[in-house]
Structures are given as structure tokens and as C-alpha cells.
Amino acid sequence: MKKIRNAETILSNGNRISRQIVLEVADKTLQRLDSYERIRSIMHLDGDVLHIGTRSWDLSQKKNIYLFGAGKACNHMAMAVDHVLGDRLTRGIAIVKIHEDTDVFNKTEVFVGGHPLPNEAGYLASKEIIRIVEQASADDLFIVVISGGSSALMSCPVDGITLQDEIEATDILLKSGAGIYEINAIRRHISALNGGMLAKRIQDAGAELIGIGISDAVGTPATDDIRVPYTHYKSTPIGPDTTTLDDARATITNFNLSGRLSKNIVDYLMEAGPEKETPKSFPDNTYFLLNTLPDSCIYAKEICSEMGIPALILTSFLEGESRDAGTFMASLVREIQTYGNPVKPPCILLSSGEVTTKIPDSRQIKGHGGPGQEMAVSFAITAAKTPGACLLSIDSEGTDGTAKVAGGITDSESLQAAQEKGINLYQTLREHSCFEALDAIGSTVFTGNTGTNLCDLNIVYVPALKEGKSDE
Template identity: 30%
Template sequence: MMEIDPKAFLTSIFEAAVAAADPERTIRNHLPAKPKGRTIVIGAGKGSAQMAAAFEKVWDGPIEGLVVTRYGYSAPCERVEIIEAAHPVPDEAGLVASKRLLAMVSGLTADDLVVALISGGGSALLPSPAPGLTLADEIAVNEALLASGAPIAAMNTIRKHVSRIKGGRLAAAAWPAKVVSLVVSDIPGDDPALVASGPTIPGEGTRVDALDFVKAYGMKLPHAVMAHLNQPAADAPTVDDARFAGNEVHLIASAAVSLEAAAAAAKRQGVEAVILSDSIEGEAREVGSVHAALAREVAARNRPFQKPVLILSGGETTVTLRAKGKGGRNSEFLLAFAIGIDGFSGIDALAADTDGIDGSEDNAGAFADGSTVTRMRAAGVDAKAMLAGNNAWTAFNAVGDLFVPGPTGTNVNDLRAILVR
């Protein structure tokens, strides 16, 4: 193995994973047939503006539409209007966007086509409280979910039952027009109905499942929300609803495809790569500790993989909030990982969100190696105390190891890359 600059190498791996989810390339391969009537483009998510710009380039015909993305994630479009709203906590702009999307697809005919551009983050960007609920109620639900440690499937089952737009309701509003959903998956297992809580795709989770999840994860939801969830009127549309019969769903990018591209990029640079899984879930710090144990085993004993090797994994971990520190699931994963490899030479890692933002700060994640904890200590930072306080951003910022690529225009979940030299 030739001498490698670990940070440059790991950055190239991240870039290869993101390039594999490039919206222009992936959308071109999944264009629907042209309709007799109008073509309406709608969408939501952290990659939806770039998807809209890509669709404008490759669609040969008139279009009109509206998509909503996160503040700072816009892209120039000529015919599709872009609205920015708040993520991860919904705001009034998202509420307005939801109302406008529902209005845009109402009154269509069977000759019309709705193209839905859906990517991760769309759930928070489309607040639309169910009848009798308020935006404050939906924000309270969102905050309870984010702090609960519940997996994404559980979160989205609850979200869609307190909404006018999620769980296929947006597609139901477009009936009898055909709806073609082009989905960039950031969900472990790539169930398109879970991405952005499936505004155009009904899912399996029922209202009873939602109530079970609330109980199982000890969530304290507003009284009005619980009263709503206990009413049959809250039931979301089911998969066999006739309004969805003619619709199409295409998964155009996912963590699995991006991990394979990352592995290929490593091999081109002379490093063998292994993919553990594209759907790892669980508490970020615990997943970090397990990855650290695996890296130590490879470094010390050359098993279960031979050095040099790049160990890759994807998925979406969760963070149960214990304090009000700064960070995100990737930096928290990596801080636990750094503690686990403290003192080991020849191990370098990057953990980052492929959308370019981890948590609420401007970093996608961070870098770590066997000297990270020692360098933090020299900078006056106690790594274990920072981990206990959900303060991973502060810890990595202190040693200049934050990874800040900026918004990428796509979102296929987290990328964890561990190089053992």
C-alpha cells in the first residue's frame, strides 16, 4: 500500500459516495412517460431543490411546480418554485409550503402527471397538523421523537398519524392524477414509504402501531395529540387504497449504492474495502464503541479483515439526549469511536452525513484517529465528559477535526469510513 494522506483519502471516499447519488444522473434513468395533460413537480427534503433543478434539465416538456427544502439548501430553478423551511424542528414556512403543495395537486385529472421528488428531511419540512392540532403540537411531537432514541420507522409511523400530508395523503389529494415518486433514500432498509414520512407513498405502520411506539419509548406527547391518536379518524391511508393503484415509486439513490461506490473508490486507490451493512441502527455512541472494537481487532490481530482495509458502514443511528450539548449522530458516533481507539496507531476514521450537515451545526461530521483523545486533552477537553454531555461538536472543534463539506444536494444517510493501515 502506497503512503496515503488519511484525511484526503477519507474525503475522497465521502465524495465518491455522494457522487453516486447525484440527482441529475439518477433522475435521467427514471423519467416517467409524458402525460396528455399537465406535469406538476412537487417535492420535499434536503435534496429536493437539486432534484428539481436536475429534473428541469432532463425533462423535455412544460412543467410547473413547488418543492420545499431546508434553509440554505436551495438551488436555481426556472420553472419549479423553491421554498425554504426549517429542519429538524418545523416552522411556519414549512406549514405554508404544505398548504401550497396540497392546493397545487387538488383538482387534477386522470390526464395529469405529478412527479414527486422526495428525499430525507422532508418530514420536518412538511408540517401539516391534523384537524384539531396546531403547529406547536407537531413541533412538540417532533422534539419528543428526536429525543426518544426511537428508530426511524417508529418515528415516521407516529408522524404520519398526526399529519394532513404524510403517509400517502399528498398523493391521495392528487387523485385521479398519476403520481410518480422519485425517492432518494436515507432510511435503513430503503423502504420508500418511510423517507420523509412518505407524503406520496402509503406505509404499513398503523395508528395502533403508533400508540404502541409512544408507549414503548416513553414519549410524553401533548394531550391533544394523544386524544387525536386514540380516534379512528387519525388512521392513515392504507397500501391497498384504490387511489394509489396507478402510481409508481422509484428508488433512485440509496445508502447501499453509495457504499458500493465508496468501496470501489478505495480499491482504485489500492485499498481493499468491506461493507458491514447499509442499515446499521442503534444508539450512536454504542455503535461507535462496537466499530472501535472491530478496528482494534483488525489493527492488533489482522482479523476479521486483513490490513490495509477500509471498513464501511451506513444507516442511521440515534442519539438519546442526555444534555443540551452541540453535536449530531455522526460526531457522537465518532467521539465514542475515538475513545475506543485511544492510543492505537494506524486507525483513521470519518463519520459524516451525506447531506453535508450533522445535527444543527454546519459540519457533516468529523475525523478521528488514535491521537484524537490525547489531542483533546491537550486542548483542555475531556472526551468522556463531552460524550456524556452530547457535546461531540465542541470536542472535535477544539482539535480542528470537524468535516465541513457544505450542503451536498443529496441525502443517503450516514457514511462511516474506517481506514486501518
């Protein structure tokens, strides 16, 4: 397998047949989503002319060409642009989550930012980006590649708010139970770059902006022809922001955050006037959208068809508590396997979205993990009643929560495997130590950087019950 690096370990235990099927679907899906290949398929240089999809730019008319990037898929995205431009590139800055040995650039400096919590390196890179833009002119071209995670990685709070304020706020917000829209409403409105503020700075300098993005926003339609400029690009540092100051204030009120967030942040948001609102349109920018959240399920379904296995896309809007989602998936599997509703087995169930884990008290945390791993552990408890059932739940970019694995994979044998090692999966969920539990039974999924970032990808295989076999 090209993307899943520890497949041998995963297949050395549990229901090997079911695991093999699920792993194959996941690996081939991640291959199709790799942004390096997606960009190289639409972007090339012909003499002085840069071609991206259906558009072209005469680079001989440009004084400087800059590449900026941030996000969990930024490694592959920035590499693709850097490799196409070669010596034409004046300078590049890429802010990534993990820098791997396979990341090779020509003129791009790589900074390892912090995610999910911002860090000093990302802050310094952001300050350097601002410095470059402030010196730009109308003869300059900026190519900016953005994927999910840029809010934390490209962290540069406005004057009056410190980096530490933003780090603490991000931690509080992620554990508050707020959805990503609510979280971003606050993060974008305290940032000097996010929420479209980088694009505004480039616009104010009179320079041209080409944006290339991956959208992990729940509700964004599936991509069509990625060669055609995308006219509805939203949010991130380079697109119009859909959140408002009122949304940020409502998040503080609705999630009772006024006494928990830094006074600097609360005062700034509550007192900010209309001039502090984020930009809402950029009609002169050119955007290309490589992938959106529904694409992962669509590609996975096509791969299932090629493998001769019926597949059903349940939803690309999956949100809510991760452990509840795991229990629901296992319950649905049991219904399919026992009664053939809503589809008959064998089949594969696909879903994507962004489940979350609410942690009201950080003292509960006794280990590491993330929503995908918690979903897999929760599935394992109920799936013990469904012979051969298997779920893979990963964060498609390659890291899930606080662990350096993409997620977890469990099947109908995982509960017993855990018990044999003295692991109580109920306690594991309470203590948010799912990585340690899954790792002990060979059920973490390790990919490293995948080259995409489309939030969660969940793949469930449901085999038919053998003659006379019961789940009781």
C-alpha cells in the same frame, strides 16, 4: 475535492495520510450519489415527449404539469426535473433544508422548511401544495421528488393538531430513544400529507403521479436498474405507508409518551377510527428509485477497489447509540490491527444505517452536534490505542443533528489534540457538545448540500502496524 469543502483544514492536523484516504473515498462516493446527475441520466425531453427511464409521457395530453419536492436532497432532485422540463413546467414547489446560492430554478419556488423540527415556512408550503392539488383535474400531471427528511420539511398536521403540537412532538420523539419506524408511525398518522396522504389527494383528484425518490430506510435493498419503474415503493408523502395506527399507539405506550406528547395528538391517535388509517397501496402510480441506503457502501467499496485498498462492508443496518457504535468501531480496528481478525490490515471498513443519540433531559445539552459527531468523538477515545486508525462519520445529506456540518473525522491522534486544547472528550459526550470539540481540533466535515440522503456513512481506515510498533 468536489463535495468536502473543508478538506484543507481537515488535512492540516491529525494523521494526514489516513485522513486523505478516508476523505477521498467519502468524496468520490458522494459524487456518485448526487441525485441531480442520477435524474439527468434517466430523464430527458424530446419535443412533447418526456422520457424517464423505460417510460414515456406525451405532455401535449396534459393540461398542467406540477413539480413538488421535499427532503434533504430535494435541492438537487427538484433542480434536475425543473431543468429538464423548462417552460413545460406549470409551477414547482420545493421544500428544502438549506437553500444555497448554487440552487438555480426556472419555475420552482423554494421554501426553507425546518429539520429536524418543522417550521412555519414548511407548513405554508404544504398548505399551498394542498391548495394546488385540490384544484387539479384528470388532465394534470404531478412529478414529486422525495428524499429523507420530508416528514419534517413537508409538515402539515391534520385538523385539530397545531403546528406547535407537531414541533414539540418531533422534539420529544427524537430524544425518546425510539427508532425511526416508531417515530414515523406517529408523524405520518397526524399529517395531512405524509404517510402517502399527498398521493391519496392526487389520486382523489384523478390526476397522474410520477414519483422519484431516494430511500434512506434501513433494510431497503440496493438499487438495480434505476431506469426501470420501482414496484415496491413505500412510505413518504407519495408511497403506501407501512406503519399503522396500532404502531403509533404502541410507540406512545412503549416509550411512555402519553404524558409528554400534546393531548391533542394523544387523543387523536387513541380515538382514531379505521377511516384515519394511512393508504396502503397505489397501483396506478409510477415510481423511480434513485438510490437506497446500501448503495453508499457498495459504491464506496468499488472506489476502494479502484484505489487498491481492500474494503469490507460491515453492515448497512447500523442502528443504536452513536457513542457505542464509535467505541465498537475502534475496538474492531484494534482487533484487526493487532491480530488480523476478521481481515488483515491495511483495509477499510464501511458501514451505513442510522445511529441515534438518546437525550433523556435536554438540560444536559451544552453545545451542538449530532450522532455522526458523537460517533467520531467516541471513536477518538479508544482509537488512541490504534496508530493511524481514522474514522469519518457523516450524515450523507450534509448536516448532522443540530450542526451545519455533515459530521466528524477523528484518528489516533485526536484524543491528544483535544487534551492539548483543554478539551475533555468524555465531558463533550455527556454534554452533547461534540461540534464545538471537533471544530476546535479541525475535525468537522463540511459539505453543504450533497444531493443525496442515505442516512449515515461511516468509513474507517485501518493501517498495518509498523515493525515493532505496539498499541500499548
